[in-house]
Amino acid sequence: MGGYEPLYHALYELSSAAVIEEITKSGLRGRGGGGYPTGLKWATVAKMPGKQKYVICNADEGDPGAFMDRSVLESDPHRVLEGMAIAGYAIGANHGFIYVRAEYPLAIQRLTKAIQQAKKYGLLGSQIFESGFDFKIDIRIGAGAFVCGEETALIHSIEGGRGNPRPRPPYPAEVGLWGCPTLINNVETYANITPIIRKGAEWYSSIGTAGSKGTKVFALTGKVQHTGLVEVPMGTTLRQIVEEMGGGVAEGRVKAVQTGGPSGGCIPAVFFDTPVDYESLQQLGTMMGSGGMIVMDDATSMVEIAQFYMDFCRGESCGKCVPCRAGTVQLHEMLTKIVNHQATETDIEQMEALCQMVKEMSLCGLGQSAPNPVLSTLRYFKEEYLARLRPEVETFATAKD
Amino acid sequence: MPALSPQAPPDRLTQHPSSPQDSATCDRHYKTLDTTLKRNHYQPDALIEVLHKAQESFGYLEDEVLLYIARQLKQPLSRVYGVASFYHLFSLKPSGIHNCVVCLGTACYVKGARQILDRLELELAIKVGETTSDGQISLLSARCLGACGLAPAAVFDGEVGGKLTAEDALARLQALTIND
Numbered sequence: 001m002g003g004y005e006p007l008y009h010a011l012y013e014l015s016s017a018a019v020i021e022e023i024t025k026s027g028l029r030g031r032g033g034g035g036y037p038t039g040l041k042w043a044t045v046a047k048m049p050g051k052q053k054y055v056i057c058n059a060d061e062g063d064p065g066a067f068m069d070r071s072v073l074e075s076d077p078h079r080v081l082e083g084m085a086i087a088g089y090a091i092g093a094n095h096g097f098i099y100v101r102a103e104y105p106l107a108i109q110r111l112t113k114a115i116q117q118a119k120k121y122g123l124l125g126s127q128i129f130e131s132g133f134d135f136k137i138d139i140r141i142g143a144g145a146f147v148c149g150e151e152t153a154l155i156h157s158i159e160g161g162r163g164n165p166r167p168r169p170p171y172p173a174e175v176g177l178w179g180c181p182t183l184i185n186n187v188e189t190y191a192n193i194t195p196i197i198r199k200g201a202e203w204y205s206s207i208g209t210a211g212s213k214g215t216k217v218f219a220l221t222g223k224v225q226h227t228g229l230v231e232v233p234m235g236t237t238l239r240q241i242v243e244e245m246g247g248g249v250a251e252g253r254v255k256a257v258q259t260g261g262p263s264g265g266c267i268p269a270v271f272f273d274t275p276v277d278y279e280s281l282q283q284l285g286t287m288m289g290s291g292g293m294i295v296m297d298d299a300t301s302m303v304e305i306a307q308f309y310m311d312f313c314r315g316e317s318c319g320k321c322v323p324c325r326a327g328t329v330q331l332h333e334m335l336t337k338i339v340n341h342q343a344t345e346t347d348i349e350q351m352e353a354l355c356q357m358v359k360e361m362s363l364c365g366l367g368q369s370a371p372n373p374v375l376s377t378l379r380y381f382k383e384e385y386l387a388r389l390r391p392e393v394e395t396f397a398t399a400k401d
Numbered sequence: 402m403p404a405l406s407p408q409a410p411p412d413r414l415t416q417h418p419s420s421p422q423d424s425a426t427c428d429r430h431y432k433t434l435d436t437t438l439k440r441n442h443y444q445p446d447a448l449i450e451v452l453h454k455a456q457e458s459f460g461y462l463e464d465e466v467l468l469y470i471a472r473q474l475k476q477p478l479s480r481v482y483g484v485a486s487f488y489h490l491f492s493l494k495p496s497g498i499h500n501c502v503v504c505l506g507t508a509c510y511v512k513g514a515r516q517i518l519d520r521l522e523l524e525l526a527i528k529v530g531e532t533t534s535d536g537q538i539s540l541l542s543a544r545c546l547g548a549c550g551l552a553p554a555a556v557f558d559g560e561v562g563g564k565l566t567a568e569d570a571l572a573r574l575q576a577l578t579i580n581d
Contacts, residue, residue: 061547062544062545063545064505064506064507064508064510064544064545065506065507065508065545065549066545066547066549067547067548067549067550070547102453102490103543103545103546103547104547140449140450141449141450141453142449142488143449143452143453143488143489143490143491144488144489144490144544145487145488145489146544157449158446159446160444160445160446160447160448160449160484161448161480161484162483162484162487163487163488219549221507221508221549221550221552222507222508222511222512222552223511223512227508227549227550227552228550258507261507292507292549294507294508294511296511300511305507305511308507308510309507312544316544318487
C-alpha cells in the first residue's frame with residue numbers, strides 16, 4: 001500500500017535536513033546490533049564535505065539463528081530500496097550498494113527483480129519522480145565470510161578485496177567506500193524508514209520504551225514450540241515472546257535464551273520478565289544483536305554452547321589481529337578441555353583473564369565480542385562449568401591404590 | 402605454470418596437464434567468464450563477482466583460472482589468490498558430483514545437527530570439507546542457512562531438507578547417487 005509515496009513526499013515536500021530531523025525525532029536506532037541512533041549517523045554523513053557519497057545496505061546477515069533480513073528482502077524488497085533512496089536524498093548520495101550474503105539466493109533474485117522494476121517505473125535511476133534527484137542501487141554478493149558484517153570489512157569486500165576490517169576512527173561516515181563518506185545501515189533499519197516518513201516521527205516514537213523506539217523483529221528458534229519471526233514493540237518481555245508467542249518448550253522447562261549471536265550472551269529464565277530493549281539486554285551481559293533468539297532447554301549444555309560459539313569465532317576470525325586470531329584458538333582449546341573433564345579451577349580463571357584480554361585488545365567487533373558467550377555463561381551458569389572440572393586428585397590417588 | 406601473455410587464448414590455458422576438462426567445454430567456460438569480465442568493464446572491484454562466475458562455470462577455482470582472471474583484471478595474482486582463499490564459498494580444489502551442506506547454525510546445533518554430521522562423516526568415511534574417494538559426494542557445513550525454522554536443516558544439491566534425522570539425511574544422500 002502506498003509504495004514509494006514516502007519517497008515522493010520526501011523529494012517534493014521535505015528538505016534533506018527535514019528528512020534527517022524526522023528520523024532523529026523518531027528515535028530510530030540501528031537494527032543491526034549496535035543500536036547507534038540512525039538520525040545522528042545520517043546527520044554526520046550529510047555534514048561531510050565532498051561531492052561523492054555512498055549509501056550501503058548491510059544485508060550480510062551472518063548471525064547463526066537469525067533470518068529477519070532474509071524475510072524482508074524476499075518478501076518486500078521495495079521497502080528496503082525506498083528506504084535507501086530516502087537515505088540517499090537526505091545525505092546527498094546518488095549511488096547505493098546492497099551487500100547480500102551469497103547464502104540467500106532467493107533474496108538476491110528478488111532484489112534484482114525489484115531494482116529492475118523500480119528502474120522501469122522511474123522510481124530509481126535518474127530524475128526520480130521527475131525531480132532533480134538521481135539514485136541508483138547495485139547489488140554486491142558476499143562469498144561466505146561472517147566478518148564482512150563488520151562495516152569496514154564490508155567496504156573492503158564491496159571494493160573487491162579481502163574482508164579484513166581496519167581500525168576506526170576514521171569511521172566510514174568520514175572515510176568509507178573508495179575513501180568517500182559512506183552511510184551504512186542494516187536492512188531492518190532501512191525497512192523502518194518509509195513508515196516513519198509516511199506516518200511521522202511522533203507516531204513512531206509513541207511505540208516502544210524511553211530509550212528504544214519502534215518495533216523489533218526477532219527470529220525465534222531452537223527448542224521452542226512455534227519457531228518463526230515475531231515483530232513486537234520494544235519493551236515486550238522475554239516471557240511474552242518465548243512463552244506466549246513461542247508456546248514455550250515442548251517438554252521440560254526453558255533454561256535460557258541466547259540473543260545477539262556469537263557476539264551476545266545467554267539470558268537465564270529468571271530474568272524473563274525483563275522488557276527487551278537495547279539497554280536492558282546490555283545490563284544482562286548480552287546484546288540486541290540483529291535479533292536472533294535461540295531458546296534452550298535443560299538438555300542443552302551451556303558449556304558446549306560456549307564452545308560452539310568459540311568454534312564459530314575461531315573459524316571466522318579474519319586473522320589480521322593477534323588477540324582475535326590466537327585468542328579464539330586458545331579459548332576454544334580451554335573450553336574443549338573443560339567439556340572433556342580435563343580442566344581445573346585455575347583453567348577457568350585463566351580463561352576468564354584471556355576473555356578480558358581478547359575483548360579489550362581485538363581490532364574489530366568480531367574479536368571484541370567473541371568472549372561474550374563464554375563470559376555470559378560463566379556469569380549465569382558457572383555450576384555447569386564446575387561440574388565439568390577434572391575429578392578431584394584424591395580420586396586418582398585412590399584409584400592407584 | 403606456463404608463462405602466458407595477457408591475451409593468451411583460452412585453449413592454451415587448457416593444455417596444462419592438471420586441467421580436468423576437455424578443451425571444448427573449457428572454451429565455453431572461458432567465454433562465460435569473458436562475458437562477465439566485459440560486463441564489469443574489467444574493473445578490479447568486480448573480482449568477487451568474477452570469481453563467483455568462474456566457480457559456477459568451472460566447478461572450482463584452479464590455478465590457471467585464477468591466473469587468467471588476474472591478467473584480465475590487470476591485478477597481481479597474489480591479490481586474486483588472496484581473495485579466492487579468504488572467502489569460504491570459493492573452492493580451490495574440485496568438488497564431488499553431488500554435495501551435501503549440513504547447517505551448523507545455532508538453532509540447528511541445539512537440535513542435534515552435529516550428531517547428523519558425525520553420522521554422515523562416519524558413513525561416508527570422510528571428514529567435513531572432503532569429497533568421497535569416488536568423487537561422488539562432497540560433505541560440507543554452513544554457518545547458518547537462515548532456515549532456522551526447519552532446524553536441523555541441510556542442503557542436498559541445492560534442495561533444502563528440514564527437520565532431519567541422521568537416517569533422513571543418509572536416505573537423501575542415497576537418493577542423490579541412485580538418480581544418476
